[in-house]
Amino acid sequence: MLRRITHRTTYRALWTLLLTLLCVSPTRAVGLYGTVRDTADQPLRGVMVTVTSASAAAPVTKVFSDGSGAFRVPDLGAGVRVNSLYVKASRLGYRQTQPAAAAVTDLRPPVSGDAAKVDFVLEPVSDVAEQVSASAWLARLPDSPQRQQVAVLCTQCHQMPSPRVKRFAATLADQPLTQRVDAWRAIIKMMRTVGIYGALQAEHAAPLSMEELAKPEQSMFSQVDEDLLAPYLAEHFPSQFDTYPVAEAARLQAPLGVTGRTVIREYPWPEGSFVRETAVVDGQVWVCDIARNRIGRLDPTSGAYLWQDVPLLGAPAPHTLVPDGVGNIWMTLLGSAGQMAARFTPANNQWRIYDGFPVGHMAHDLSPGPGYRMAFDPQGYGWATVISHNQVVGFHQDSGQVLGPFDLPLPEGENPIHVSVYGGALSPDGNYWYAQYFGEVGRFNTKTRRVDHRIELPRGSGPHRMVLDEKGLLYVSLIGAGQILVYDTAALGEVERITLPDTASAPYDVMYDPARKALWMGTVNNDSLFRYDLDTRRFSEYPLAIAHLNMRIIAVDANSGDLWIANSPIPYNEPAMRRVFMVHPGDI
Structure with missing residues (x-):
């Protein structure tokens, strides 16, 4: 009898252990933890560990190793088990050597409680051509108004160069200059129609006229753009993308802001949606x-x-x-x-x-006030930029009465569609600020209903989207210049220009974070999110590694401090592109 109890007890213990090792508990979710070290057995900080699972609510979760090389992936969801997990580790300048397999089930990891353990080994590499973002290649072009215009025009929709642009440029390697110019002209002509068609063609919309869209005067790519950029790209755009020294790439980076508590989660959006x-x-x-x-x-x-x-x-x-x-x-x-x-x-x-x-x-844009909250002028009117006509228009929040639209200054040689009045914000004094990305930043006085203050900027700067802090300081992303313009809306004077570490990164959006006293910059030509701390005046960088990354407005959850961002490139036909993602910086 004693022997039978012992056997039964041993059998139960072995079965419980087996269930734990195979991670098939019906009630417990699975996370991952482990270490990342280099080939000299030294811990590596800031390595991104990516976990994918088709069974998770967020099919992709990313965390980072801390100063000791340790990482931990939090709970992946109640229905997720080891047999659906795939893992990899990455960091610019390194290549994963161990483990060789990506499927966690193939690794037979030890399990402690509700988490499996996976350790990584990475070796340094000197060539990072396959790792750098598109901005690294654009940064090799001579810094000029033309390069800035490339950023303004092209990165609105996709990274420049995107993989298909690289393939196109490679075909021109041995062609005479005149043929390269003609080839780039053909691409620009195509973008006149395809680009705007893809951006604006919503379900149930009336078909857009290709004949009208192909006209330079009706396009975001004017004839002036074509005449300036086609020769510039033909002469300077690279045709070889096989080599990029890690030291050169490092000069475009900011110090990593990620910690062992940073978490990124990616949520797909449906096919057919945008x-x-x-x-x-x-x-x-x-x-x-x-x-x-x-x-x-x-x-x-x-x-x-x-x-x-x-x-x-x-x-x-x-x-x-x-x-x-x-x-x-x-x-x-x-x-x-x-x-x-x-x-x-x-x-x-x-x-x-x-x-x-x-x-x-x-x-296009509304009238957010400080903290990116919808604001109304003293008479109760909200305001919007009219991107199609270079105008602003008001509407009363209660009665719905429409004011305007009112024409904005049009730079010499520009047309309303090309100048593209884009970002807008309502300053604490009740006036409406606007940005034309082939023009200026200006103030529309909501009492006199006239533009009474203008900030002229060099062509190619690309003033884009803007946000206000509680003091009335206006932060404007200059997508072409790779800078943030800081302007005092009360004193009507420029405070400073904040230059990003990577000026070819194309900051599409800037968001003020009052809890952190920081600016977040969503780029459309770089694979990272940038942060600028206003007190220390220092940048930090949060790698994201999302396919064809093209970030839009950064929404900050005031309660959790999490950031929510949509990846919205054009075209958006690949599943890996279609992402809404959350960044938990790990500092709060």
């Missing part, structure tokens, strides 16, 4: 789907979206999302049927559509 912006309201994450004419709430615990159609026939094309301080989401509508703004209240799923705007006009 998610353009994000917003956080009362801890809930919202996105807009410009292609399917809807907004959606993302549930991070399941990865599912709960969609809300914009209640308009046709193609309203919701674009920019701005939360207010009382639980609403405000948005612009790029559709041109006379409705240019909307308000959605998540608490009761109620919509208000603002109409009465000119038909054929397209609203």
Whole structure:
């Protein structure tokens, strides 16, 4: 009898151990932990450990090793087990040598509690051509207004050079200069139609006229652009992309800001959709789907979206999302049927559509005040930039009355579509600031309804999107110059220019983070998120490693400090491109 009990006890213990090792517990989720060391057995800090699982709500989770080389991947979800996990480790200037397999189940890892252990070994490499971002190649071109214009025009949609641009450039390696010029001209002509068509063609939209889009005067690529850039690219754009010294790449980097607590989680958005912006309201994450004419709430615990159609026939094309301080989401509508703004209240799923705007006009950005919250002037009007006509327009938040639209200054030789009035912000004194990315930054006085202050910038600077802090300082991303313009809206004077470590990174967006007293810069030509601490005046860098990274507005969750961002390149046909991602910096 004693022997039978012993055997039964031993059998149960072995079975329990086997279940633990195979990680098939029906109630416990799985994380990962381990170490990263180099081939000299020294710990490596800042190595990205990427875990993928088709069973997880976020199919991709990324963490980083700390100063001791240790990393830990938090809980991946209640239904996730070891047999669905794949792992890899990466850092610029290194190559993973161990383990050889990516599937965790093939590694037979030891399991402690609810986490499996995987250790990595990386070896240093001197050539990082396959690791550097697109900006590293663009940075090799002579720094000039032409290079800045390349950033302004091309990176709006995709990184420059993207993989297909590299393949195209490689075919020109042995061609005479005149033929290279003609080839680049052909590409620019194609971008006139394909680029804007892909950006604006929403579901149910009337077909766009290719004949009209091909006209330089109706395009974001003017004839002046073509005449300047085609010879410049033909002469200076690289045709070989096989070698890039690690020392050269390091000069474009900022110190890593990641810690052992930094977590990145990636959530796919559906095929056929085009998610353009994000917003956080009362801890809930919202996105807009410009292609399917809807907004959606993302549930991070399941990865599912709960969609809300914009209640308009046709193609309203919701674009920019701005939360207010009382639980609403405000948005612009790029559709041109006379409705240019909307308000959605998540608490009761109620919509208000603002109409009465000119038909054929397209609203782009709204009037966020300090902290990127929707703001209204003293008379109760919100404002929007009209990207299609180089105008601004007002609408009363209660009555819906429309003011304008009002024409903005047009630089000599420009047309309204090409100058592209883009970013907007409402300063604490109730005036509306705008940015033309082939023009200027200016102030539209909402009392006199005239532009009464202008900041002229060199062509190619590319003033883009903007944000205000609580003191009324305006931060404007200069996508072409690779800088942030800091301007005092009360004193009407420039404070400084903040130059990014990588000036070819194309900062599309800048967001002020009041809790951290920091600026976050979403780039569209680099594979990292940049942070600038206003007190220490230092940059830090958060590698993201997302395919064809093209970041939009950075939404900061005021409660958790997490950042929510949409990756929105054009074209967006590859599944790895279609991502909304969360960055938990790990400092709060």
